[in-house]
Amino acid sequence: MTVILGQTFTGISIGAVLLLIALGLSLTFGQMNVINMAHGEFIMAGAYTTYVLQQHLAGAGLSLLLALPVAFLVAGVLGVALEHLLIRRLYLRPLDTLLVTWGVSLMLQQLARDLFGAPNVQTRAPDWLTGHLTLPLGGAELSLPTSRLFILALALAAVGTLALVLRRTALGRRVRAVVQHRELAEVSGIPTGRVDRTTFFLGSGLAGIAGVALTLVGPIGPAMGTNVIIDAFLVIVAGGIGRLRGCVVAAFVLGVLQSVLEWSTTVSVAKVAVLVALVAFLQWRPQGLYTLRTRSLV
């Protein structure tokens, strides 16, 4: 029983990490249809922001919390720069966008190597994030690592805020209008260029926040972005392009599936099994879990 609950929690926490890294992409790839290979490097930028802040501030806890908004800004500004300088000129040319952003991703990796050195750097986690909560459970104990609880809370907060922004604000209405029918939005007086830029800022900023969260669980190095980018795309494709709800459900389902399979088999087998399951699922529902109904003709 404790094992099942423990593994479910592990699955949910893997899902939370997946959700955080995919959330920004669900905006840029999902809503705007831009395949941004440099998304992983925005995550890396967020992680390095945490590292730099910690070099200059004494408290590990304070610098981590402060890193959240700063990383959001840093990654967001990087995103806007990329959108404004390159991607803007390549809308409707998805293959060129893919190659260009891949090039940008390589350049950002090399930049990180030049700035911070090729070896990994490390951050100190605050004490309240290195322990674990113990829940008594009918004779046995269930221990939940606090770092994972923190990431889970962060992921849920990010999703909640994003949903609120998309549903309740004028900006969200505009974003949705552009996604559903760009031309119609434009003739209705919505400045689509500016909406695109804002969407990209939000999406890239969320990648920065994911980077802060990743410093708690994995290595911080120039290659960390490439480690996660594929998983992020998997979540989006499984969830259904353009749907926030699909992204959330897919992240948690994939996380739990991965952890349960890993427990009963091995890591390599679990990875393969998850991919096979995903391919089979996409045969059945090529559009993913949830589909976006639009009035657009294409």
Add this chain to the structure above:
Amino acid sequence: MRATSRSRRTVLGALLLCGALTATGCGAKTGDAAGGGKAVAADTSGDTVKVGLLNSLSGTMAISEVTVRDAVKLAIEEINASGGVLGKKIRPVSEDGASDWPTFAEKAQKLIREDRVAATFGCWTSASRKAVKPVFEKNRSLLFYPVQYEGLEQSPYIFYSGATTNQQIVPALDYLKSKGTKSLYLVGSDYVFPRTANKVIKAYAKANGMTVKGEDYAPLGSTEFSTIANKVKAAGADAVFNTLNGDSNVAFFKEYKSAGLTAKAMPVLSVSIAEEEVKSIGPQYLKDQLTAWNYYQTTETAANTAFVEAYKAKYGKAKPTSDPMEAAYTSVYLWKEMVEKAKSFDPEKVRAAADGTAFEAPEGTVTVDGENQHLAKTARIGRIGADGLIDEVWNSGEPIEPDPFLKGYDWASGLS
């Protein structure tokens, strides 16, 4: 149509034949100097002798391999400053293997045939060593390989200056056994070294009344270890034997700590984490965990004090020294001793002179075994300190004779 195509083919065939003949003609002329299968004499004209440095200076392995090259360069500088080898100064020729195994083979060929080096120092991963092995054997040229490895190999043209299994993994298991460890959990990266090492560990455990409570492999580069940490915790073994490589270690140790596991309750003994890796994983995650090597920066010998001082003076105070670096540094001196004993740079004569060649290395005295071309080395277990350095907690007292095929161990008879 058909006739044309046939006549074209005939012309083409004739051309090819002519080409082949010309090529053979050419080959015959220079065959004595560079013919297939024959050794190319090292270029020792003038007052210098060239040696090859074959390391990954780019790609994923560069972090580790650059430090090894730096250590070799330091040894060459020191030897040159004290008069060189057989009166000749050593001139290093550095090539980049680029973390790509076929590139290693290609560059090895270039070093031997074009640069005509007297010996080559380098390679890190077993995959790169396996890739260059036929090149060195075919050309009868010498490679000095500086990294601990999975054993079960013995090439006449390779000198292995790192540890083989019976000088690292077996002593580590002896140490755990002496501390009352009754059960183990094995965690490793999914490739040849961890899988082979774990075969040896399981055979040892079986013969020594230890149980292996679990065995898990993660793909190289994998960074999600929460389930493995849960599995390790649930299995409740006395100790964990870790053969993970690279970035995976960072995620593994972070997760290990989050799961509430400690070095006191369940120590992790690692065989691929040296000073350089400790720095990049973070000492706070590794404090008090165990490692098995033959050398630490803190090893107390006069030769090591000089080595650490010289290395830091040349490359910077913050740079730690580690086991593979020390083994690479030592291998240059061993080559020098062998050459001077043989009074020749000829690989065959150097090999013949190899047996019993000794050197006061930073790790203590090492001696070459002429038969299997490995070194007798002292095994050391270390505990990682909060400062990122590793302190020795146990050593084998005397150098252990190399036994790459574990012939001297009954329990290992079933391994191949």
